[in-house]
Amino acid sequence: MTAPPHDGTETETDRRVAQALRAHTAVADAAVLGPAGNRTAYVVPDPLHAAPLHRAATVEAAGLPAGLEWHEPADELRVAGVNRTESDFLHREIFTDNAYLRHGITLPEDAVVVDVGANIGMFTLHAARHSPRVRVLAVEPVAELAAAATVNAGLYGVDATVLTCALGAEAGGTELTYYPNNSVMSGRYARADEDLPVLRGYLLTGEGGEQGRQLDRLVADRMTAERRHCAVRTLTEVVAHAGLTRIDLLKIDVEKAEADVLAGIDEALWDRIRQIVLEVHDLDGRLAEIVSRLRARGFTVTHDQDPRLALTPCHNVYGRRAGTRPAAPPRTAPPPLATMRALERRLREHLARQAPDLPAPDRFALVPDVGTVSAALAPGVSVPGPAPATPRTAVLSEVWNEIFGPGSDRPDADFFDLGGDSLTAVRLLARLEERLGEEALAPDAIFTDGTFAGLAAAVEASGR
């Protein structure tokens, strides 16, 4: 159950590997520790040459907000997100397909962008790639997503303010439907019966379109819904509160609530909006109505539909006024080193060139400070393993043995194979909560990995 103890002492070989790693511009510091077969290079990313990774290591050490995990949808982009598939989807839509910055929509060098329905802030990051001194006001009502947007803006040093609220015609509060497995369709007007065909339509088209029962299962999983309450503010009020005197681009993607957002814009603010991009759900002639309203306000308007959304009512509308400020020049510098996989690839190439005689580490890990790792791996302390013998794991052992009998806490022992059922799971959760506090173990963990070792890892993670 427990990994073999390791005295935390760096061997001469590991010292030389660490020294070689420190010679790379993306590395501020490094240490290589661990037994043969599990040698880990603990890397402190350079705050200048690998700034997003440096910040990610700091965020990780402080603890990612609940419900978030790291995703790397592209070689140059690491984000905190809720679902990997959604991070991939958002990256493809916004970065690869450039869904918002088309049909003449551009951003000046110092753009002011209002990102309504920011989700995890993917468009905020995209705007920052096009406008080096962008100022973003991001609005997202789902707390987990707003937290992700905040982390992500911080990762890339974007000047962004993230508001956790919805926008509407007037201030107040509202209920919204949150699809945890399909957050991009969450919203005030999300309704499973309406959203289901939209999701099915999306999943049926495009590359690798899903079919049959697999599609049904996927749809059912993604339409699992929660009701949430959130505050509602008007766009006029939040813009005034943020002190914005102009909006170079107003981007709205709020899943059927777009008319509400527009209704919260007063006459004075309309005059200060230079460009607008919004996703419109063409229900009851809404597309034609919004196009007409924008034209009446002096925008040159066009609209299109992503071919992958051809079976859905979703369209994008683009409006711009004459005299829009000139676009920032195309970026020439490469994006910063921002992903673990890119860093690891570069460091392995670097070691192969600079220290071909030394064995490369088995794995790489980000840390904000090598000193913390050395302390954690001081003599007598076990190296990280699947189920370290910590007080939390010891509590799990006690509870597990109490439920399933003495000696049943083998690493590969499976909760359900031992006869556990839903109520037994509740008992396990309750006993752990009594000893370790609330949220000691998420109910899902039991069927994500119901082995003792898997649950021990989850119990350890919840204590961090």
Place this chain on the structure above:
Amino acid sequence: MSEQDGAATDRGDGAPGNAHGDVLHELAAALMDTGSLISSVPEPLRVAPLPGGERWLGPVQDVLDRLTGRLALPRVEAVPDTDGLWAAELAISRRLALDAPALARAADGPLAAAVRAAVAGPPGEPVVLPAHDGTPLRAYAAGRPGRPAIVAVPACGMPVGLVAPWLRALSGSYRVLTWESRALFAARNKAGLPPLLGHDLPTQGRDLLAVLDGFGVAKAHVMGLCGGAPLALAAAAVSPRITSLSLWHGDFELGGDAPKTTHQKDVESLLAMAGRGPEQAAGLYRLMRRPRSLDKLRPDVAHHLVHPYASPELLRRYGLLNGAIMTTDCRPLLSAVHQPTLVVTSPEDHTAHPDGSVHAARLLSHGALRSLPHGDHLTAFDAGPELVGIAEAFIRDHDRKGRP
């Protein structure tokens, strides 16, 4: 021929007695019986036919569409097999027991008689009555008005189908009333749950009195089944309109004076966690979605028992409502109830500890304990001949004694 026309003929109206009529009657009745659950699941619901039925999915879907349409239920989708179905879908599939070849043969048959029989009850269609705080309560009545009244109080969160055997057994001689727990049952059209305005035990006890008011019943005998027992006590403690009680396999919180089963403790833990908030409820909901959560449930009533787990919000509310029932100390209520009370249990009940009933009977000033040698927890809901006989004898005896 329209269904209406068909209903007016001697043959072909879907009446029992011919093969088509039987299968349609059974399916209509099963859909009504699972209606609460079908209406409460927040996502589209799938059902699978009995093994080997995948060849006839088209006709099965047609019959399901026509029947759910006539019964004002949300659409359910027929899928080839149970692979990938979650607990509620499996429980409903088992109850519907879709005999695909037979349904295919009956697919074009008229439905009028089957639908009429299914909605005739008991329990029949609900009457929506206002609780004292305005919460709409789905209430049911069986038996002729004017007869001596009985209110059956099922366990919290259970659809009326679970207590329907009592309605059928007693409605020949009594006016039998019941209702479904506040704020836990969606309207048939999936309009959503009514707001949860209050969840403590006294509030739920007052719902019983609101049901009496709604049906214009001045006084009644109250049967409390399982978690319905504390609720019956809460109502009886404050109202003389409850003339007598019977408490069947009651689940009582007695402040440690009586032991509880592991099941009671586990459910208490579950309710406490679920009631803590939407996130916790959602996590537990995902746990309870697993098909294995059905393993220890009796198949013929599993679709009733899983109702409170049909959605995260339902589970959260169930945590609050049933949590209040399971954790409110019943001892003050037992001291305050002076109406004649029959307490029934069995040492074979491994769900609600029989010693709870034994101790409760001791604390009642006019309590009588009847410990039956056999009968697990769910037999209290089955309304078998022995239990019905005991209930009728107690009510009749009290009714005679109580007459001026």
